[in-house]
Amino acid sequence: MSDHLDHGSRPGRHVVARAGRPPRRVSVRRGRRPAHTRSDHGAVTAEYAVLLPTVVLVLVALVATAAVGVQQVRSQDAAGSAARILARGDGETAAAEAVRRMAGESARLEHTEADGWVSVSVTHAGPGPLGWFDGVRLSAEASAPQQWPEDASDEAGGADEASAPGGNGAGP
Numbered sequence: 585m586s587d588h589l590d591h592g593s594r595p596g597r598h599v600v601a602r603a604g605r606p607p608r609r610v611s612v613r614r615g616r617r618p619a620h621t622r623s624d625h626g627a628v629t630a631e632y633a634v635l636l637p638t639v640v641l642v643l644v645a646l647v648a649t650a651a652v653g654v655q656q657v658r659s660q661d662a663a664g665s666a667a668r669i670l671a672r673g674d675g676e677t678a679a680a681e682a683v684r685r686m687a688g689e690s691a692r693l694e695h696t697e698a699d700g701w702v703s704v705s706v707t708h709a710g711p712g713p714l715g716w717f718d719g720v721r722l723s724a725e726a727s728a729p730q731q732w733p734e735d736a737s738d739e740a741g742g743a744d745e746a747s748a749p750g751g752n753g754a755g756p
Contacts, residue, residue: 651711655687656722662686663706663726670695670702671728679704690715703727 665686666679676695683693683706691708703725710720 648712648714652714652722655708655711656724659687659691659706659708659722659724660726662691663704663724664728666693666695666706667702667704667726667728670697670704671731673730673732697730700730701727702730 662683665682669679669682670676676693679695680693683691687706687708691706694705694707696703704727705723705725707721707723709715710717710722714720
C-alpha cells in the first residue's frame, strides 16, 4: 500500500493518491516558506489601523499650515494697502475698511505716524479652528512715506489760493 505520486500539469503541484482515500493536492516548494501562514492573517489590517490616524494627522497639519500661509499673505497685503491709504491722507475709516475687505472681518488695524512715515500693523486670529486658540495670532506690518504731511499748510502760512483745490497759483 504505497502512495502514488502523479506530477500535475503545473510545476510545483503534485497530486497524492493514497489507498482508500481521495487524492489531495500538495504544494511542493523547496527552500521557501509558504507566502501566508495562519499567524500572519490580519497583520496588514492592524498595520493600516495604526498608520491611518498618523496619515490623517499629517494631512490636517499640512492643510492648517497652508491656511496659515494664505492668511499671512492676505494680512501682509492688507497692511501694505492700509499704509498707502493712510499715507495719501484718505483717513483711518478707509484704511480699516480695506483691511477688513482684504484680511477678513476679524482683522484689526493699528497705525502710527512719525517722522514723515505711516506705520501700520494688522493682527488677525488664526484661520479656521486655529482661531479658537488665543496663542495663534497672525500679524503683518507695513510702512509708507507720508505723501500729504499734515503740517504742509502751516509751513506755507495757511491755505492760500495756490494750494487750494482748483487754484492755479496765478492769484486773483
